[in-house]
Amino acid sequence: MKFFFALAAAVLIGIGFVAQQHAAYREPLGEMLHLKLLSHLARNRLWLLGIAAMVCGQVLGATALDESDVSSVEPILATNLLFALVFAHVLYREPLNRRVWQGGILVTAGSGLFLAFGRPHAGRPPGPESTRWLVAAVVVVLVVFLVLTARPRSLRTKAMLLAASAGMLWGVQDVLTRGSLLVLGHGVGGLVRSWLPYGMILIAVVGLLLAQSAFDAAPLRISLPAATAAEPLIGIILGILIFYERVRTTPEALAAMVAGxxxxxxxxxxxxxxPYLGKRETVETERQR
Structure with a gap:
């Protein structure tokens, strides 16, 4: 049953990403990194359906994780990139050449290999006032640096950097979500007084803005892979440094994680x-005609 939930989650998340990108790609480039982009997308039915599909996928993924260990479920969830590429192919009627398939399979298989052999487990959860949370702040600072670096770059590079930044924030969101749930276990009052849920919401909104900005800049095969790879990596790293989780350190496991x-x-x-045709190049081509 856990396999079914995980696979269904990957399919829904893939569909959600495609629907979001299809809507965001039609927004003006001038709205990138502006809240105006989210306000316009919130009036788009297709984008809202994409968000709903992604949320449902995340719920199914959480159900699968509740029934099993991370190492057996996360590699299946990582296949959402392949499903997204297939759905994008159907929607845009663009050929999926060998390079696209090779890249998608490498990202998905690498994520699965890293997660399957790393097997994070156990740990010692921190309190909301713990200085261990400063590690998450370091990731946020790095995200700010990547976003500033992306601004003067080409659309291709900008999309990849913004997507990577979104994935990193999703990793931070994962640990904040876990921290919030642990606080909730001691009562709703403690959660309301804690900074964790408010930080989680803020990170979620900024991560969503960065992801939609990446989708606005370039096709899915350019804008999604970096986010797909960054989220589990940052999540595991923060889990180790903040929650003191342990990963397997046998020579075989380390070699597999490096290979992943x-x-x-x-x-x-x-x-x-x-190869892809960015929005600016498309406009120039139409003008030449």
């Missing part, structure tokens, strides 16, 4: 080099 990382990076590079 290299595969993810290689897949992102392959997808980043795949």
């Amino acid at each position: 990382l290299l595969m993810m990076v290689g897949g992102i590079v392959v997808l980043g080099r795949s």
Whole structure:
């Protein structure tokens, strides 16, 4: 049953990403990184359906995780990138060449390999006042740096950097969500007085804005892979540093995790080099006609 839930979650998340990107890609480039982009998208039925599909997928994923361990479920959830590429192919009627398939498979297989052999477990949860949360703040600072770096870049590079930033914030959101649930276990009053749920909501909104800005800049095969790879990596790293979770450190596990990382990076590079027609290039071509 856990396999069914995880696979259904991956399908719904993939559909959600495609619907969001299809709507965001039609918004003006001048709205990137502005809340105006989200306010306009919130009036788009297709985008709202995409958000609903993604939320349902995340709920199913959480159900699967509740029935099993992370190492057996997360690799299946990572296949959402492949489903997204297939749905984008059906929607846009664009050919999926060998390079796109190679990149998508590398990112997905690399994520699965890293998660399956890392197997984070146990740990010692921090309190809301713990200084361990400063590690999450460091990730946020790094995200700010990436966003500032992305502004003067080409659409292709900008989309990849913004997507990576969104994925990193989703990783932060994951640990804040877990921290909030732990506080909730001691009573609703403690959760209301804690900064964790408010930080989680803020990070979620900023992550959503960065993701939609990436979708606004470039097709899905350019704008999604970096986010898909960044979220589980940051989530595991923060889980180790904040929750003191442990990962397997046998020579085989370490070799597999390194191989998984290299595969993810290689897949992102392959997808980043795949030919595509950006919005500015499309406008220039139409004017020449």
